[in-house]
Each structure stands twice: as structure tokens, then as C-alpha cells.
Amino acid sequence: MEKVTIDEVEIEVNPLQVHDVRRPVTKALDADHVAMNYFELAPGDSFSGGLHTHHDQEELFYVESGTAEFEVGRDREIETVEAGEVIRFPPGEFQKGYNPEDAEEDVVGWAIGAPGARHDWDEIESVVYCRVCExxxxxxxxxxxxxxxxxxxxxCGTTFQM
Structure with missing residues (x-):
């Protein structure tokens, strides 16, 4: 058995620095079969930074407080998730969750992915602008x-980093 309080879990932000508070609960609990992260998103912050999918993992997002928006699918349909609501994305569905720029309050939320506590990077795709394909x-x-x-x-195979 492992147990922690959220405040005991060290903050680790996304390399794109799209949020200030992300606490990887999975790591703190040494979990193997599920990924769980706690977030505090100020207006304009996002859970991940960009439209993406995990081909090997479904993701659930629980909004504890505030109101989050999610861009869903390649057409980026907007879905609003209020406090107390949960949204699920099956493997292969593109999504991006965030707290809108004009929000009046922070979002406190949880991201849960399964199976697996760590990403298989070969199974993740992001939708970004390709400078070669334009x-x-x-x-x-x-x-x-x-x-x-x-x-x-x-x-086209072009590679770049952020």
C-alpha cells in the first residue's frame, strides 16, 4: 500500500511549460498500471499543450473545480466540462484540454490514463503545423x-523540437 497527500507530490511541469502545477501522483505512488496526474490550471494553461492522441491508452479527465474546455477530434469541436464532471477519450481520439484565456477562475483537475503508468512514446501523435507540408x-x-x-x-518525415 502507498499513500500520499497531493501537497506531498512534487510539481513537475510539461516541457512546453503550458501549466504551472502538475503533480504526477503515479510516480509518487509507484503505480504500474494507471497514470494519474493532478493539475491546477490558471486561465490560458492546458493539461498537455497541444492536440494529441494516445493510441495505446484511454484518458479520463475529472474537473474538480472551475470549467475546462476540450478540443476534440481533428476538427477541434469544443466540449465544456464543468466542476464535478468527467470526460473520457478512447485510444486514438485527438484531444486538448485547457482553461480558457478569459476564464474567471482556475481549473483544478485530474488526468487518468490506462492501461500503463507511463506513455509509450511510439503510440502518441500530436497535431502541429509542419513547415515543409505547410x-x-x-x-x-x-x-x-x-x-x-x-x-x-x-x-514528410521532417523533425523539429520545441
């Missing part, structure tokens, strides 16, 4: 040795 394309996504996100266009 449009948004799906990109393979990984964190490189420098701790930065690296994107490789699935159409």
Missing part, C-alpha cells in the same frame, strides 16, 4: 535527450 499534420511525438518535445511529421 499545414497541420499528425506528428510522431517524443521527449528527446535534452528533455524537449520532438515532433516528426508522419507525411
Amino acid at each position: 499545414e497541420e499534420r499528425a506528428h510522431g511525438t517524443r521527449i528527446n535527450e535534452e528533455g524537449r518535445f520532438e515532433f516528426t511529421c508522419t507525411e
Whole structure:
């Protein structure tokens, strides 16, 4: 058995620095089969930074307080998630969750992914602008040795990092 309080879990932010508070509960509890992260999102902050999907993991987001918005699918349909609500994304569904810029309050939320406590980077795709294709394309996504996100266009093979 493992037990922690949220305040005991060290803050680790996304390499894109799209939020100030992310507490990887999975790591603190040494969990193997589920990923769980606690977030505090100020207006303009996001859970992950960009439209993406996990082909090997479903994700659930629980909004404890505030109101989050999610861009869903490649057409980026907006879905609003209020305090006390949960939204689920099956493997392969693109999504991006965030606290809107004009929000009047922070969002406190939880991201839960299963199966697996860690990402299989070969199974993640992000939708970003490709400078060679000159449009948004799906990109393979990984964190490189420098701790930065690296994107490789699935159409032309161009690689860049952020």
C-alpha cells in the first residue's frame, strides 16, 4: 500500500511549460498500471499543450473545480466540462484540454490514463503545423535527450523540437 497527500507530490511541469502545477501522483505512488496526474490550471494553461492522441491508452479527465474546455477530434469541436464532471477519450481520439484565456477562475483537475503508468512514446501523435507540408499534420511525438518535445511529421518525415 502507498499513500500520499497531493501537497506531498512534487510539481513537475510539461516541457512546453503550458501549466504551472502538475503533480504526477503515479510516480509518487509507484503505480504500474494507471497514470494519474493532478493539475491546477490558471486561465490560458492546458493539461498537455497541444492536440494529441494516445493510441495505446484511454484518458479520463475529472474537473474538480472551475470549467475546462476540450478540443476534440481533428476538427477541434469544443466540449465544456464543468466542476464535478468527467470526460473520457478512447485510444486514438485527438484531444486538448485547457482553461480558457478569459476564464474567471482556475481549473483544478485530474488526468487518468490506462492501461500503463507511463506513455509509450511510439503510440502518441500530436497535431502541429509542419513547415515543409505547410499545414497541420499528425506528428510522431517524443521527449528527446535534452528533455524537449520532438515532433516528426508522419507525411514528410521532417523533425523539429520545441
